[in-house]
Amino acid sequence: MRIRFLIFACAAMLAAAAASAQKIELKYAFWGNPDAIGVEKDIIDAYQSAHPDVTVTPIAVDYTNYHAKLLTMIAGGQPPDVMRIDSFFFQDFMSAKALKDITPLIKKDKLDLSKYYPAGLGDCRSGDKYYGLPWGTAPNFMILNIKMFKDAGLALPPLDWKWNDFVALARKLAKGQGDSKQYGFVQSLFGLDFVLPFLWMEGQDLFDKNRTKFTLNTPEAAKKIEELKALVKEGVFTSPFELTASDATLRYFSQDKVAMMIGQASTILSLQKIEGVDFAIRPIPGTAKYPAVTTYKSNIVGISSGTKKEKAAWEFLKFLRGPSLEGETLYMKAKRIPPTFDDEKLWGLYADASKPPKDIAPICKEIAAKYGHLLPLRKGWMEVQTLFLQALQKVFADEASASAALAEAAPKIQAVLNKK
Amino acid sequence: MVPAYAILAIAAFVMLAPLLWALLTAFKPNSEVYTNPYSFKLRTLSFRAFVDVFKSTPFHIYFLNTLIITLACTLGVIVTSSMAGYAFAKLAFPGRNVIFALFIATMMIPRQVTLVPTFIIMRELGLIDSRLSLIIPGILSVFGTFLMRQFFLTVPQDYEDAAKVDGCGVVRRFVEVMMPFAKSTVATLTLLTIMGVWNDYLYPLVFLNSDMKRTLTLGLALFRSEADIRWNTLMAGVIISNLPILLAFLFTQKYVIRGVALSGLKG
């Protein structure tokens, strides 16, 4: 009797030991503020209940220093198993082979990629190899202050509005002096994704098709930049030095000091939190010849090439970002980022009819169909962005003409591109 | 005399007013932050900001972590810096000045650049995501060693000599003769170390991973990364995170102000 009990006990202990030994721990890195982190925790909890043999440890820090931490972990030989990477940095990570090629895994599990918005998938690949799955694919929008339009007696523009319509509206909306000054549009130099639409509409682009040559050192680009500068001088656009922080921009917008601004999905979130702000969204206006200038941005979640738990990481990645929509549904329920997939149900979950902007789902669909434009992302993006924005800032600060500034920046940018 | 008071009053006002205003903002409800930002009078006293800080993050855990790390480091720094400072000031051994010069030289390298090699060492030691990763290197303070050395240099040699004549060994001279003189400077070192460790951001960012190990600076950074910064919550977070140092300062005030002074005496 005793011996049987002993054997039972030993077996039970061994089984427990084996089970706990089999419990896999995955490290999942992402950025966010406390609200966003809460959403990720919910998703992790959902995954862990469905997979009791896996523990997912979140590694979350604020966005500003996230990639520095990620790089330190990788350099230090302790990469997370699953990690989210901003598309601006992604090409560098990919070319340095920090991420696993998941193309064979996609093929093996017959993942149906057709439901993803193509813009998002484009950012995850190099050639036809996939190194991650998209997260938070969304366009930039032109956000309009409905009250200021009403007060000026102006109707909201249609979706296919053009640059000339936009400037005319901005001129009508800008008025006043000093403390009561109102502007038509926020001219910001926050990033290339805020500036490139203006150049795309003139048929210009940052790089050539192969993304090996810097192609903005042109008279057309210089002319456009001078045009923007003139609008700032005229008082129609805000000076890029006046609103340097995104919260200052939101403040101006919500206090009816500026009628239009370019924003992202996160901007919409922030505006919804401010009481009494009614706003609409539109695509970014192009020209008749080049109507599609609305920037599309996506981020990527991938598996580290150094992970020792490839199978478990892949299962988690599929849950998080796969077309089975398990993770995506939870993201949509939190209503923080628009769907990465072209799916009615997801849009239904995300869109909140009780909050502005109206018609976000159909407008995003129109943008995806007609007005979207991908960023020419590549290795060295962040450095090129800094060099280019420096040149632009010189122009807006009256320190150089646009053509001179572009000519000065061109060889420096080309040097970054030439580096293998 | 009157001009002196006027100048001092202006100086005190300039130093205190911003901090007071931050304090007041923390007590304003969010709507008032924009509608009534300049008023030093509170229309409504709201603790909402403070509650929000604790609600959206496990701030009390961050607090505890920071407290543990700070206390451990401070104790360690006091012991090691006093000992090394005394040795560099009063004991003769070959290579003393060279070693000290090397110590000082490392103060001139920005910590951002030594971050990655230090991380690699921590990984080798298996200390990533452990509070020890911040405590163990935190026990060494080159600045603290410098401070204590400068102080011990100002203590007249006669005391040492008298003790030697009495037959006191190095340890007894250190503990019974030198350290009693150092009270002010040790109080200063305590406050400065607490300030440095409490407010460290970059190294905790990189060495700690899990939420449960996070320090206050990391928690505070999470609030700052919102596009819609809620200034009252941010100010509340600032106040809560600096409160302990403020208390430490108020307690050690007298000693500190004397101690900081003495550190500057000898070149």
Add this chain to the structure above:
Amino acid sequence: MTLKNRTREALMGYVFISPNVALFMVFLAFPVVSSFFISLADWNLITSPEFVGIQNYIDLFSDSFFWKCMRNTAVFSLFSVGLGVFLSLFLAMILDNPRLRAAGFFKSSIFLPVIFSSVSIAVVWQWILDNQSGILNYCLRLLGMKSIPWIVSTKWALPSVIGVAVWKQAGYNMVIFLAALKGVPQELYEAAEIDGARPMRKFWKITWPMISPSTFFVLVTSIIGSFQIFDLTTVLTNGGPAYSTNTLVMMVYQYGFQFFKMGYASSMAYVLFAIILLLTAAQALVSKKWVHS
């Protein structure tokens, strides 16, 4: 001392510094030396570093962004140290008056900003200096003046940063000067009074030489600190507008962690180190002339 005693003392010396030296070797010496080797390489932090010799240093000297950051940092250092030391000494001299009442209150108030972290200070001042809603501009408008674009104009951003830095550190150096002033023998002043010396003469002939060791300490530590400014500028202005407040250490961070050029960033750090070292050595040499011992 006898040889035996000398040996014992030397051994105890090593014992007393051993915890520091051990930690120093592992956590300071090794990373600092590694960083030097990294500066001789091209490293994106993901793949293995690639040796490039002194190419990074060569590239650095023709990099206009580097020189811009250098200029920003040098201007910041010059003015924040110059103004800061002057202000601290001035306040200390006013407080060095035994007949002054509430001296403790004034001393503590002026010292208070020192204890808050640079990040907290920057956050508070970001709000105060806000062009539109900041209380400083509000006061200016009340007085009938125009708002000043403190941290959003290329003209005013660096001065604003300097102002905040001086505000934060003034108390610390003031207290050092206060103690030095207390150490000046009263008899010297009395003798000068009898000779009919006026205040300025008393200051330059008596006060200044007597407190010179403290002045030297304050100058050296302030310069070392000012060259490494990072948190304040990152939070207050993020290096803007138009990179007018981008400092050297910020550039190190940007190149090391955002542009995947850790080797280049390390070379910058070593150039910075060389500059600080030269400045400190120069001060030490010059100090023999004006620092009274």
